[in-house]
Amino acid sequence: MVVGVPKEIKNNESRVGMTPAGVFELVKNNHTVYVQSGAGEGSGFFNQDYQKAGAIILDTIGQVYAISDMIVKVKEPIAEEYKLVQKGQIVFTYFHFASSEALTRAMIDSKAICIAYETVEDEDGTLPLLTPMSEVAGRMAIQQGAKYLEKPVKGRGVLLGGVPGVAPGRVLVLGAGTVGIQAAKMAAGLGAHVTILDVNMKRLRYVNDIMPNHVVTEFSNEFNIRKHIKTHDLIIGGVLLKGAKAPNLITKDMLKEMHPGAVIVDVAVDQGGCVETTKPTTHEDPIYIIDDVVHYCVANMPGAVPYTSTMALTNVTLPYVVKLANKGWQSACNSDKSLAKGLNIVEGEVVYKEITEAFNWEPELV
Numbered sequence: 001m002v003v004g005v006p007k008e009i010k011n012n013e014s015r016v017g018m019t020p021a022g023v024f025e026l027v028k029n030n031h032t033v034y035v036q037s038g039a040g041e042g043s044g045f046f047n048q049d050y051q052k053a054g055a056i057i058l059d060t061i062g063q064v065y066a067i068s069d070m071i072v073k074v075k076e077p078i079a080e081e082y083k084l085v086q087k088g089q090i091v092f093t094y095f096h097f098a099s100s101e102a103l104t105r106a107m108i109d110s111k112a113i114c115i116a117y118e119t120v121e122d123e124d125g126t127l128p129l130l131t132p133m134s135e136v137a138g139r140m141a142i143q144q145g146a147k148y149l150e151k152p153v154k155g156r157g158v159l160l161g162g163v164p165g166v167a168p169g170r171v172l173v174l175g176a177g178t179v180g181i182q183a184a185k186m187a188a189g190l191g192a193h194v195t196i197l198d199v200n201m202k203r204l205r206y207v208n209d210i211m212p213n214h215v216v217t218e219f220s221n222e223f224n225i226r227k228h229i230k231t232h233d234l235i236i237g238g239v240l241l242k243g244a245k246a247p248n249l250i251t252k253d254m255l256k257e258m259h260p261g262a263v264i265v266d267v268a269v270d271q272g273g274c275v276e277t278t279k280p281t282t283h284e285d286p287i288y289i290i291d292d293v294v295h296y297c298v299a300n301m302p303g304a305v306p307y308t309s310t311m312a313l314t315n316v317t318l319p320y321v322v323k324l325a326n327k328g329w330q331s332a333c334n335s336d337k338s339l340a341k342g343l344n345i346v347e348g349e350v351v352y353k354e355i356t357e358a359f360n361w362e363p364e365l366v
């Protein structure tokens, strides 16, 4: 198979979909790999590293898409890439379709095979290709939240750890999944008081077992959320309904109940966000303020730490890339139920029902 690795063009996205180790593995399996010139530079991998591993370097993104049976990348194609995606081409990447009708329509029109990292699902319900980036984003959420709590950037002016004689900051984490647990762990490490909410009692029991006593679990419902937003300085949005639009747990009217200068880091922005006032931002311009509440809603947080993120991502994607290249998508998905769950749009048809539900599409419109 011919496999192509384009350079990411989303704002400040310095990850790359394949490292030289991945190229080496594919070439060993008799595949041909084209890498766009400079694609890996932001992650510390240069053209000569890819060439040594057996890749062929192409100058432009158009050349990479035109020649490849399978595109392996990181983020969803953005508008200028839509027209590059080929009929019958496998595109293996994060898509987050439920948050973008335009992207969904474009990929339907392309007649490509869109396999979304974020919905590849193991038998126990875990998401092996989302987990490492959620680990990164969960940890980063506290770094970013702590920064935007500072007064010069319009935050409340609270030091999360407090100091002797002064109470620590308070962090409310919505969702006790991968993002939530990593965020709670970082916040607890800084000495903040942490409240973590989920609807899944198994997750809350687990958090209760592993976290120190200043991490408090509570069941997630509107009553508890309304109660806690009044007393917390930093809120982390980490809820996920697989493949679906995230539920709005904090509505616009609730912002007025929060402290002026409180910060929301809505990590779930890529699935539409769990806060009504969430809209995607970029690393270049990461925050905006509504009703005195600072919103940080960067949809590709791990893109800012590519040295860590590219390795963490490609460690888990490579075995699937090799399987897809060796067997083709049909046979690979027939023999691997986890991978089959990644199929979102196939040759013009949406095959993941949460996507059509997100847009209230009738089946005949799809």
Ligand SMILES: NC(=O)C1=CN([C@@H]2O[C@H](COP(=O)(O)OP(=O)(O)OC[C@H]3O[C@@H](n4cnc5c(N)ncnc54)[C@H](O)[C@@H]3O)[C@@H](O)[C@H]2O)C=CC1
Binding pocket: 118, 130, 131, 133, 134, 135, 137, 174, 175, 176, 177, 178, 179, 180, 197, 198, 199, 200, 203, 220, 221, 238, 239, 240, 241, 247, 249, 266, 267, 268, 269, 270, 271, 298, 299, 300, 301, 302
């Ligand atoms: N912005 C970014 O750069 C990144 C965003 N993400 C996103 O972060 C989100 C969370 O991802 P993960 O932690 O991996 O998901 P996960 O599946 O591990 O955890 C989600 C948790 O939300 C809980 N939940 C569902 N409904 C809830 C409710 N009403 N109240 C409270 N909790 C609820 C679930 O029970 C689950 O424990 C996803 O949308 C993911 O795509 C992940 C990585 C990077």
Ligand SMILES: CC(=O)C(=O)O
Binding pocket: 075, 094, 118, 130, 133, 134, 270, 299, 300, 301, 302, 303
């Ligand atoms: C998961 C995701 O959206 C990211 O890593 O950018």
Ligand SMILES: [Mg+2]
Binding pocket: 255, 256, 257, 258, 259, 260, 291, 292, 293
């Ligand atoms: Mg207010």
